[in-house]
Amino acid sequence: MKSLVALFAGLLFGVGLGIAGMTQPAVVLGFLDVAGAWNPRLLFVMAGAVLTTAIGYRLVWRARKPRLEASFEMPSARRIDGRLLVGSALFGIGWGIAGYCPGPALASLGSGIGSVWLLVASMMLGWWLASRWPLRSNPHSST
Template identity: 55%
Template sequence: MSFVVNVALGLLFGIGLVVSGMADPAKVLNFLDLFGTWDPSLAFVMSGAVLVAFIGYRLVWARGRPVASGGFHLPARNDIDTRVIVGPAIFGIGWGLGGFCPGPALTSLGLGAAGTLAFVPAMMLGMWAARLLAEARAQARSA
């Protein structure tokens, strides 16, 4: 059941990305270009997402437990380390240069967008390298 719920939610998310224009890197780059061809329309998308998330979180927390799981899975750590600073910085640089972040990139790959043919493999390589680095750091700490 959980798999079906996750697939349905992923499809809904992907459709939302396409409808909102987040799967179009030119629209994203224009949103980020404050002093050039700035397109503020994605600010409305972001505002709508914040509103939906705000209401959604309130409803979910009021239930006490998720619908498709035995309990909430919350992060155990709340400290700020180099990974918390460097990771988002790399993410932001990649988003600014390519106009994609992971969700819209995968959605655009399904739509046949040419830029994703380079971006998605590079993103996967970066994710793999980050995992290898994390494993190496964990082994170094335990040794």
């Protein structure tokens, strides 16, 4: 059941990205072009996502436990470290260059555009490399 709910949520998310135009790199790059032909569409999509998330969290936290899991799981890490900063910077640089972030890139795989497939393959390689990057043991870390 959990897999079906995840599939439905992913499909709904992908359809929403397509309807909002977020699978078109020109829309994203137009948002980043604040000195030129600025396109605010992405700002409205982000605002809608933040509002939906805020309402969703308020509703979810009222429950004693999730519907499809035994308990809630929250990340324990609270520290901002170099790994987080470098990863965030790489994410932003890649998004600015390609005009895609991971969700719209995955939603665009069906478009047949070769550069999207290359981008997704690069993201997967990056995720794989990051999962193998050694973490230094830090006595002050909460992980």
